[in-house]
Amino acid sequence: MTSPWDDAGGLTRDAFLGGRLRLDQPRRGYRAGIDPVLLAAFVPARAGDSVLELGCGGGAALLCLGARVGGLDLTGVEIQPHYAELARGNAALNGIAARIVTADLRALPPDLRQRRFDHVIANPPFFDRRQGTAARDSGRDTALAGDTPLADWIAAGSRRLAPRGWMTVIQRADRLADLLTPMAGDLGSIVVRPLCPRAGRDATLVVVQGRKGGRAPLRLAAPLILHYGPTHGQDAEDYTPKVYSALRCGEKLP
Template identity: 55%
Template sequence: MRAEPFADAELRRDAFLGGKLRLWQPVSGYRAGIDPVLLAATVPAQPSESVLELGCGGAPALCCLGARVPGLRLVGLEIQPAYAILARRNLDENGLTGEVLEGDIAAPPEALRAHSFDHVIANPPYFDTHARSSADDPGRELGLAGPLPLALWAALAARRLKPRGSFTVVLRIEKLPELLDAMKPLGSLEVWPLSPRAGRPAKLFFARARKGGRAAFRLHPALALHEGESHLADGEDYSQIIRAALREGKALPFPK
């Protein structure tokens, strides 16, 4: 748990979406990879709608989503005060309006309980705390291997969603059985695996459900992150659709 605010010397400002965003991130703490950027690209939000991110960290997903869809009401919930402060700074310095609440998913603050949302998103900690060596930085460790079961994340999302609202998650594939069980209170569940390359086993997946949805479960074909059978040259080899989401801020809609 990181409570003390980051000093500027502990931070680095990184470019996202091809330089459209500049986000402060800790040099040694939890740093965003491609997961929150792609998560933001999948959200089917429209201007004037509301979006809640559970465990928003420094708000990379909220910032990427706000940059793509103008006029959203953005709200983040973050348990670590230092990262909540960082999230507010990132939103403000990128010209985005949003609110970041400090609190625990297991016991959310009263201010959150008063609101409902069109969309809830999350990139929960995905490592098993008992099956790995912990990170030296406590803030990074909590971001990678939080102690709360996914059922609590899904239950809070279900309570805060408006009818027909969507809950979208990105996680490592090992967490799929737990998440499927956690999302049972919601409906219209669909899973979209992400593989490193075509024909390779999936390592990540997106999952989406809707409050009150009645559609049958759908498992979509895997989306390859990279082109070709292997990495043959220096530089990026992301597939065109992934590159567009990461570098241009384009949408990454679920398959129909």
């Protein structure tokens, strides 16, 4: 039987969280890096909470969160059927209960439109489809750019939040304005956390959180430094302790 991943060179099985989590990923195409792991580490979820991930791909962020916090009600939405099926398989592989829905976040099925979640998380495409050229692999192109504006991601997420619920998004730092404009209209108590590759370097990523019904003023949090030293000077990991604990031990980030 032909697999949808045959043209992508098959699948690899990769370890996350120091081996606590295993994920099947296409050898060629979109492969999860540290971004979804960091996203999951920032989510302030507790046992019993409900979580919705928009654009869950193969399930990296959703399942990293499920591995860190037990007893969560997990739901993922993914527009690409092959990746949605991959996320279902990865959830089963790790023994984590999660419902994966194949749908466009702009046209969710009726039962999801009737639900409210304690947390909505998203790792939207980092690039604007109006700029640059498309990737050769369609799955990778959708993950990296896609055709859904960031404002639509925020609108879909905020509508699904329960009162006092949190939306947590990771995005490139140069698209911060594209995030803040729609978030400020729908959410409050917004916190921006810059992620800097090294001390003294500009932030390349930001994690932005907003609360449904929050009233606190916007807060720019202290930056999280990802790596030691001014340059990568050795053939080994050089993550700072907090980042290492999140990536390899599944610890939460503040």
